[in-house]
Amino acid sequence: MARIEPTHGTDGAAGAGESAGRAPGRRKAVRYAVPVAVAGIAAASIGIGTALASSGDPDLPEIAAQDLIAKVAQSDAQQLSGTVKVTTDLGLPSLPEGFSLGDGQGQGQGGKAGHGKAGRGAGADAASPQAKLTELASGTHTLRVAADGPDKQRLSIVERAAEYSLIRNGDQLWAYDSKSNTVHRSAAPQAAKDAKDAHGAKGGKETPEELRGASPQDLAKKTLAAVDDSTSVTVDGTAKVAGRDAYQLVLKPKQAESTVGAVRIAVDAKNGVPLKFTLAPKGGGKAVVEAAFTKVDFSRPSADTFAFTPPKGAEVTEDKGAKGGKGGADDRKKGLDASGLSGMNVLGKSWTSIAEFKTPGGVGTAAGAKGAKGGKDAGPAGALLDGLGSKVSGSFGSGHVFSTRLVNALVTDDGKVYVGAVTKDALMKAASK
Known part of the structure; x- marks a missing residue:
C-alpha cells in the first residue's frame, strides 16, 4: 500500500x-x-x-x-x-558478582545480591512484583x-x-x-x-x-x-x-x-x-x-x-507499605527510592530527555568496599569500570560512560548519574551544565 x-x-x-x-x-x-x-x-x-x-x-x-x-x-x-x-x-553487559552501584545497601543479608535465598535475605518475598518484573528487561x-x-x-x-x-x-x-x-x-x-x-x-x-x-x-x-x-x-x-x-x-x-x-x-x-x-x-x-x-x-x-485463592501450603506475605506502613514512605520523603538513589530530575524533553540522579555513596565496588570510587586509585573496581565503560572527563570532572544499543549512561566519579536514549555527547553536555 x-x-x-x-x-x-x-x-x-x-x-x-x-x-x-x-x-x-x-x-x-x-x-x-x-x-x-x-x-x-x-x-x-x-x-x-x-x-x-x-x-x-x-x-x-x-x-x-x-x-x-x-x-x-x-x-x-x-x-x-x-x-x-x-x-x-x-x-x-553482564556485571561480575558483587558489583553494584551505590554503597552496597541493596544487597541481601546473605552477602550476594540476587543469588538464592541467602541473597534475598531472611524472610524475603520471592513473589514481589518489583523483583520479578525486572526479568522482562x-x-x-x-x-x-x-x-x-x-x-x-x-x-x-x-x-x-x-x-x-x-x-x-x-x-x-x-x-x-x-x-x-x-x-x-x-x-x-x-x-x-x-x-x-x-x-x-x-x-x-x-x-x-x-x-x-x-x-x-x-x-x-x-x-x-x-x-x-x-x-x-x-x-x-x-x-x-x-x-x-x-x-x-x-x-x-x-x-x-x-x-x-x-x-x-x-x-x-x-x-x-x-x-x-x-x-x-x-x-x-x-x-x-x-x-x-x-x-x-x-x-x-x-x-x-x-479470582485467586492462595494454594495450599503457599507462603503469603503482605505489603506493609500498602497499609500505611513506614516502609517506603519515609524514603520517599527523603528523596530516595527503593534502590537508595536520590530523587530523579528530568533534563530536556521528548526524545532527548535525560534522567539525572545521585547514588548516596558514590560508585560502589565489590561487596564490602563501601564508598570506593572509580578511577586510577580505585584498584580492581577502577579497572572493572574501565573495562565496562569508557573513561571521560569534562567540566563536570571525570567518570565513565556505559553504552547499550539504545540507552547510554554517564556515571561521574562523585556519584552523579545521567541516563537516557541519547548520545554520549548529549550526556556529557548535560553533566557540564
Missing part, C-alpha cells in the same frame, strides 16, 4: 493537535504519563515479540497520521484477553493478559515449568510465583474521586504500576503521549497482526542526539487498539524492544480469570 503522509502541511504530531475537530483526541493522548525519553520504556519493562504469521497486508482505506493517533487515544476497548510474545535486547518471554474494565486485570509470565501471575480484582492485588509457591498480597491503589481512569470514566480505579507497561497498548500510549513537534509521524502501509487488520504508524525523532531510529506501532483498524510495538535503534540491526499479540480476543473474559 502507498505510504501515507500526514496532512495539514506538517509531518509532526503537533499539527494533529491543532486540527479542527481532533483536539479532544489529542488532549486525551497527552494524559498518559510521559516516560523519560524511551529509556523508561526500555528499562521498565518489555520487549520483543516476533511477528505473527501473516496472510498478506490487508487493503484498508487511507488514513492520515493524526487521525490514526486520535483513533488510538479514543480507543475504549476495556475487555480483552490474549497472548503477547515479548523480547528485549538492549545489549547490556532482557530475553524473550510469553505473557498472558486479560482485562475487564479498570479494576480487573491479570498478567501472567509463562515459563517452561512455572508461571508468575499478577492479578488485580477490585481493591486487591495478588502476585503468585508457582516456582517457589509464594504469594505477595497488597492493596490496589485508589484513584482520586475526581480522577479519570485510562478510558476516561470518572471515579475509576488506577491500574497498579506493576500491571502497566506489559502490553503493546501500554508501550504505544506512553510513546504517543511524548509525541510533539520533535517527531516525524507517518502511516506506512498495513499489516496483519494476530489475525486482525492493522495500520502501521511510524514515529521518528527529528533530534540528532536521540539514539532511537524509529518506533513502529500496528494499530487495530477496527477499534484502535495497538497490537504490536517495535522500537528500532538508530545504529541499525534488530529491534531493541518489540511487543506483539499472537492471539487476542476483545470479548469479556470469564469472571474466574480474576
Whole structure:
C-alpha cells in the first residue's frame, strides 16, 4: 500500500493537535504519563515479540497520521484477553558478582545480591512484583493478559515449568510465583474521586504500576503521549497482526542526539487498539524492544480469570507499605527510592530527555568496599569500570560512560548519574551544565 503522509502541511504530531475537530483526541493522548525519553520504556519493562504469521497486508482505506493517533487515544476497548510474545535486547553487559552501584545497601543479608535465598535475605518475598518484573528487561518471554474494565486485570509470565501471575480484582492485588509457591498480597491503589481512569470514566480505579507497561497498548500510549513537534509521524502501509487488520504508524525523532531510529506501532483498524510495538535503534540491526499479540480476543473474559485463592501450603506475605506502613514512605520523603538513589530530575524533553540522579555513596565496588570510587586509585573496581565503560572527563570532572544499543549512561566519579536514549555527547553536555 502507498505510504501515507500526514496532512495539514506538517509531518509532526503537533499539527494533529491543532486540527479542527481532533483536539479532544489529542488532549486525551497527552494524559498518559510521559516516560523519560524511551529509556523508561526500555528499562521498565518489555520487549520483543516476533511477528505473527501473516496472510498478506490487508487493503484498508487511507488514513492520515493524526487521525490514526486520535483513533488510538479514543480507543475504549476495556475487555480483552490474549497472548503477547515479548523480547528485549538492549545489549547490556553482564556485571561480575558483587558489583553494584551505590554503597552496597541493596544487597541481601546473605552477602550476594540476587543469588538464592541467602541473597534475598531472611524472610524475603520471592513473589514481589518489583523483583520479578525486572526479568522482562532482557530475553524473550510469553505473557498472558486479560482485562475487564479498570479494576480487573491479570498478567501472567509463562515459563517452561512455572508461571508468575499478577492479578488485580477490585481493591486487591495478588502476585503468585508457582516456582517457589509464594504469594505477595497488597492493596490496589485508589484513584482520586475526581480522577479519570485510562478510558476516561470518572471515579475509576488506577491500574497498579506493576500491571502497566506489559502490553503493546501500554508501550504505544506512553510513546504517543511524548509525541510533539520533535517527531516525524507517518502511516506506512498495513499489516496483519494476530489475525486482525492493522495500520502501521511510524514515529521518528527529528533530534540528532536521540539514539532511537524509529518506533513502529500496528494499530487495530477496527477499534484502535495497538497490537504490536517495535522500537528500532538508530545504529541499525534488530529491534531493541518489540511487543506483539499472537492471539487476542476483545470479548469479556470469564469472571474466574480474576479470582485467586492462595494454594495450599503457599507462603503469603503482605505489603506493609500498602497499609500505611513506614516502609517506603519515609524514603520517599527523603528523596530516595527503593534502590537508595536520590530523587530523579528530568533534563530536556521528548526524545532527548535525560534522567539525572545521585547514588548516596558514590560508585560502589565489590561487596564490602563501601564508598570506593572509580578511577586510577580505585584498584580492581577502577579497572572493572574501565573495562565496562569508557573513561571521560569534562567540566563536570571525570567518570565513565556505559553504552547499550539504545540507552547510554554517564556515571561521574562523585556519584552523579545521567541516563537516557541519547548520545554520549548529549550526556556529557548535560553533566557540564
